[in-house]
Amino acid sequence: MATGTEGALAPVLGFALVGALGVGSQWLAWRLRMPAIVLMLAAGLIVGPGLGILDPGRDFGDLLQPMVAIAVAIILFEGGLSLHWGSLAGAATGVTRLVVIGAPLGWLASALALHYAAGLSWATSAVFGGIMIVTGPTVIAPLLRQARLRRRPAALLQWEAIVNDPVGALAAVLAFEIVIVLETATGAGTAALDLVVGVVIASVLGLAAGWGAARAFARGMVPEYMKVPVLFALVLGVFALSDAVLHESGLLAVTLMGLLIANVELPSYVELRRFKEHATVLLVSGVFILLAADMDRATLASLDLNALLFVLATVLLARPAAVLTALAFSDVPWRERLLVAFTGPRGVVLVAVAGLFGARLAEIGVEDGAAMPPLAFALVAATVVLHGFTLRPLAQLLGLTAADRPGVLIVGGSPWSVALAQALTRLDLPVMIADPNHAHLRSAREAGIETFFGDVLSEEAEHRLDLVRYEQVIAATDNDAYNTLVTTDLAPEFGREKVFQLKRVRDGSSRHALPATLGGRGLGPDDSFGEAVARIESGWEFRATRLSSEFSLKDWREANPEAIPVADLSEGGTLRFLEPRDEPRDVEGLRLVALTPKRPERRERGERRPTA
Structure with a gap:
């Protein structure tokens, strides 16, 4: 087998292995009627910390983080591209409440779970709690495909996952800026100004790029065969520019860009969306394999009773409390409230952003910031497995599946x-x-x-x-x-x-x-x-x-x-x-x-x- 130094896989072999495992896991899951995410997570753990065949940090080096960041950006863009206003019919109130009320409540409840169950400091809990708002479109999409829910509960889960992903990342940025103010001599006014400017620039960039692409496509300024490449280049450019102004704001920019393009009635919209869906299947597969394989045995061994208590508190207390409070006195039926409350799988965005901010907190002297990546992985693994096997049975119990028989x-x-x-x-x-x-x-x-x-x-x-x-x-x-x-x-x-x-x-x-x-x-x-x-x-x-x-x-x-x-x-x-x-x-x-x-x-x- 062609390897580099110290047993590292050659990058081309590493890419091939990730692709084969990701797509193979999805195909096997389809054949066995199992949640694909669970098999991808298992495959990554086996070839990574299990057998030591793939070590993304070793095999891909400095390319790993940019690769994951770009993949997440494209996944969120495709998610925004699937959010047509028409799909909100009957679910608009619920989605608004989940984003406007549920996200802040989720941030608070998650921070409490981190502090009292995982034993983290308030500084780390505030930053990590913001990231935990996200429910992960990388996970929700495959689960919805397998569970076959009715339209409205599916719309609630899908919109919440895609909209709250950039919101959660920006909440973590806000909390991190506050921690910097408290831990260093940085002025609060400067930190607040940086945050506001970053969010405004991200929003303007995303909406402007989406509007420009839509106008160019509608007027025939881009030939049909170049529309997808042009969109990809725009997504990468908008993400990179926005991230250069404020870390993680690129997620907001590409989500808004996709949302605008989805709602301007482009003649070639269906073809664009289908190509993006195919690309997203490959990217979700690859990112989850990399996510699991990048865990090392020492990190996994560091997970203790506190980690278990944290996961249980998040799944059974923090998530349900935030969702049920946000949807109280709304027109959302109680069965749908319960399904959404007890369905909160986390995905790759949580682990990627937790790793970034954990390292930065450690750099400015917040020692328990290093505990964020393993706790994030524990939460992702637990919720992926739990909801992968329970979403459809729970939906059937509540009478929210489209049909027992297709x-x-x-x-x-x-x-x-x-x-x-x-x-x-x-x-x-x-x-x-x-x-x-x-x-x-x-x-x-x-x-x-x-x-x-x-x-x-x-x-x-x-x-x-x-x-x-x-x-x-x-x-x-x-x-x-x-x-x-x-x-x-x-x-x-x-x-x-x-x-x-x-x-x-x-x-x-x-x-x-x-x-x-x-x-x-x-x-x-x-x-x-x-x-x-x-x-x-x-x-x-x-x-x-x-x-x-x-x-x-x-x-x-x-x-x-x-x-x-x-x-x-x-x-x-x-x-x-x-x-x-x-x-x-x-x-x-x-x-x-x-x-x-x-x-x-x-x-x-x-x-x-x-x-x-």
């Missing part, structure tokens, strides 16, 4: 769509039919199916629909071009293997064939819209059958020779739609959904079709 979104209110929706509903799966034509939804409403009147690609749908409830999309309107547009647009969000559409009428012609990057997958009998509706109107119906040891797939085929399999549902609740050439699984307990001709005995009895 459902299906059907676009197009035809008789075929209603028949399929009824069959899936009978399997206890959430189903919604969306259509911009109100008349097309009449049959669905009469059948008791949940509906959305409007364009599923509209901004209104993005803000009103809890898309996290749905895992798969079927585009089944009478407009082939619109079906292709819907599946192409939603594929990055749902996954290309989870979006389907009815066959295009001219799909068989090479002149009209589309590339594989456009449209969704085929479905079941491979019918066009006209053929699909004609089947239903001629008496075909969707029917679900459970396979067993006595009635196998072979038996089902013999009993239903004309039936066409459309989907299968495992006992664990995993729904799989079948493409025309796919074979159903022959598994005991599996429920097979198929399109079949109406049974003769039903015709004789004159029963109504389920699509009526």
Whole structure:
């Protein structure tokens, strides 16, 4: 293995190892349905203090801190880019209270926990307590993705995490300036002036850069292929300039920059945001691996009973007290208050800023400042593991998950769509039919199916629909071009293997064939819209059958020779739609959904079709 001096990994190998462990942990977490953050933390501890293979401080040297700082800046910029005002619908009051009231209360409660539970001095407790306001978008985003919360509690946690990150860093700066005044001869007026000037410059820089980028993009002054590179360069420039004026103010600047760009209706906003999300997945992975690997055994060994008491006091007392007080007498339901109060995972910003200010406090004579980094790591590790495993169960207990089973979104209110929706509903799966034509939804409403009147690609749908409830999309309107547009647009969000559409009428012609990057997958009998509706109107119906040891797939085929399999549902609740050439699984307990001709005995009895 190529290494440098004293067993250090070559920097390129170190980067490769961090990338492989980070992405590998996320993939493994997806396969095992576990919190990705927990696996990333474990992987970093194993290759770092565990096996000694990776030591970021040794292997990357002076580059480590700038790397982490830049990564955090990009993560916060992407976080700001995801904060569209429309997503605040129904949660604005709660978010405002969590930031305006909850942040100062959290600072005070955290400082008390640090002083009385961890035994730190008031100076160190004040600085560290400010940093502890942050709840970490690096952690919240993966946890929300896994927990599948309802829209409002998810918005509360997401907005609080992203907005309070720079607020917490600036609170630490304020407390640090006060400590400097008390410990040195620096004047209070000078310290206050430095803080105010830094915050103003950071705000102006962030908003100006966001406004300038938005204007340049909207006027076509930047070609499409350069928009993402230009944004990255702007983020790095704004962060560096702001940080040069006041340490940690760069976090505020890039968050404001992202927030402004998210709310100016850029035509290329979706593409920009998706690229940032991909970059953020890589950065979050890498930063957490570095965070865990950079801990040494001596630091971990220094964690004692006081550290445990501090973590318990923070999780069980300080966080709940601040949140419940901030949300008291608000319109936020009590279940959501409890979920937010007992969900406060900390992330990489806490450790990075704690390490910086801990060293600075030690330099000016505050000896217990050196205790900040290990306590910060203990809090991050404990809250990541705790909330990683408890957020979804707690949300389920409080009734705040979007759905126990991920459902299906059907676009197009035809008789075929209603028949399929009824069959899936009978399997206890959430189903919604969306259509911009109100008349097309009449049959669905009469059948008791949940509906959305409007364009599923509209901004209104993005803000009103809890898309996290749905895992798969079927585009089944009478407009082939619109079906292709819907599946192409939603594929990055749902996954290309989870979006389907009815066959295009001219799909068989090479002149009209589309590339594989456009449209969704085929479905079941491979019918066009006209053929699909004609089947239903001629008496075909969707029917679900459970396979067993006595009635196998072979038996089902013999009993239903004309039936066409459309989907299968495992006992664990995993729904799989079948493409025309796919074979159903022959598994005991599996429920097979198929399109079949109406049974003769039903015709004789004159029963109504389920699509009526």
